[in-house]
Amino acid sequence: MTESGTKQAPVQEIIAELKDKPGALLPILHGIQDALGYIPAETVPDIAKALNLSRAEVHGVISFYHYFRDTPPGKQTVYLCLAESCQAMGGKHLEMHVKHRLGIGFHETTADGNFSLEPVYCLGNCACSPAMQIGKDIYGRVSTDSFDSVINDMEKSA
Numbered sequence: 001m002t003e004s005g006t007k008q009a010p011v012q013e014i015i016a017e018l019k020d021k022p023g024a025l026l027p028i029l030h031g032i033q034d035a036l037g038y039i040p041a042e043t044v045p046d047i048a049k050a051l052n053l054s055r056a057e058v059h060g061v062i063s064f065y066h067y068f069r070d071t072p073p074g075k076q077t078v079y080l081c082l083a084e085s086c087q088a089m090g091g092k093h094l095e096m097h098v099k100h101r102l103g104i105g106f107h108e109t110t111a112d113g114n115f116s117l118e119p120v121y122c123l124g125n126c127a128c129s130p131a132m133q134i135g136k137d138i139y140g141r142v143s144t145d146s147f148d149s150v151i152n153d154m155e156k157s158a
């Protein structure tokens with residue numbers, strides 16, 4: 001099976017299952033992103049056709065919601081907390097460092113495909129601000145040094 005064929009199989013199932021439900025576009029987009037990690041451009045014509053929308057309308061919704069990705073995510077996603085408690089504990093400084101260290105902004109992926117960076121608004125770890133999550137692990141009292149150390153370890157094991 002071709003790579004695009006591999007992608008298309010779950011996409012076609014998701015579209016067929018949800019297309020007749022009211023407000024089907026968002027559930028379809030969520031379903032595809034849950035299945036593939038992002039919404040490949042080549043799926044947009046099929047989504048548009050199934051819902052009787054234009055491709056531009058589907059693109060518009062994908063780009064409106066930052067949650068949706070149109071490129072594959074990195075092997076690891078760094079979720080950096082931007083909410084109040086973390087901001088009060090040096091979150092802005094940490095954010096600048098994280099962007100500089102990874103060489104990307106929010107909603108972007110490093111050139112080597114290892115890391116994506118996403119903002120979150122409270123990880124429920126306010127007592128240990130500033131906080132971040134990578135995979136299932138939540139890190140507290142993150143400093144520029146401890147961030148570098150986590151990323152360096154992950155790069156070594158990648």
Ligand code: FES
Nearest residue numbers: 081083086123125
């Ligand atoms: S504000 Fe960052 S974990 Fe709650």
